[in-house]
Amino acid sequence: MRLIIHPNYEDASRWAAGYIAGRIGAHKADRPFVLGLPTGSSPLGIYRELVRLYREKKLSFAAVRTFNMDEYVGLDAGHPQSYHRFMMENLFDHVDIDKRNIHILDGMAEDPERECRLYEEAIAREGGIELFLGGMGSDGHIAFNEPGSSLHSRTRIKTLTGETKAANARFFGGDPSQVPATALTVGVGTVMDAREVLIIVSGYKKARALRAVVEEGINHMWTLSCLQMHPRAIIVCDEEAADELRVGTVRYFRDIEKQTLRAYREKTEREK
Ligand code: GLP
Secondary structure, eight states, rough: OOOEESSSSSHHHHHHHHHHHHHHHHHEEESSSSEEEESSTTTTHHHHHHHHHHHSSSSOOOEEEEESSEEEEOOOSSSTTTTHHHHHHTTGGGOOOGGGGGEEOTOSSSSSHHHHHHHHHHHHHSSSSSSSEEEOTTTBBBTTTTTTOTTOOSSEEEOHHHHHHHHGGTTTTTOGGGSSHHHHHHHHHHHHTTTEEEEEOOOOOGGGHHHHHHOOBBBBBGGGGGGGGOOOOOEEEEETTTTTTTTHHHHHHHHHHHHHHHHHHHHHHHHO
């Protein structure tokens, strides 16, 4: 796992967007680039930056196919708090993605189990997810894989915890009882199958969970700790989110990144 700590949220977002744009740009044109995407406030800075890169003609989504992580059950695509709407407003309406290449779970599906099964099949048909971008809940969850979720779970319906409803109440007039009780979500196993996972974490509220995910063992109570088993995982965070990490942990990951950067610079120098 790489842990990249930036001084603030803006820098972390800019770095992550640059990384994603680089991965899309370097991808062979004969195959689509399959990108997994999250909602929430954490990826907003990345989405703003991706839109900017697109406007500056440094990035195109023409060959990108997307799969979103989750959707609330009972909210239709036009609902102001649906993740469909969120994605349109914050990313898809502002870039050149072909709308037919966007996949988001349907929270209004009559048969949610079938919807989840078909979603997994659609991901497999596209050859799997190349890069899954994600955020993290304050209880260490990934997508809507709440504490206690199986680390092998696949796309399914999940009941949201009180902590998640309280955290997301800000989008529902501040009233946790207005937050849908259930959601459709990709599983931990679905995220783990992606060839690469990139997680953005920001703010003091996430510091306790980040410490558990990075420094403690793999544990279904902090489902993002699954990343410890992933061969290609990056967490990019700001200093506030890193606040509970041990000094030695921070020093270790900073040192690794310095060496990576140095090796990269030397390589580009040689290739000039
Ligand atoms: C929800 C989403 C997650 C997201 C989390 C944190 O639970 N399903 O994908 O990571 O919220 O949201 P925020 O980034 O707003 O803190």
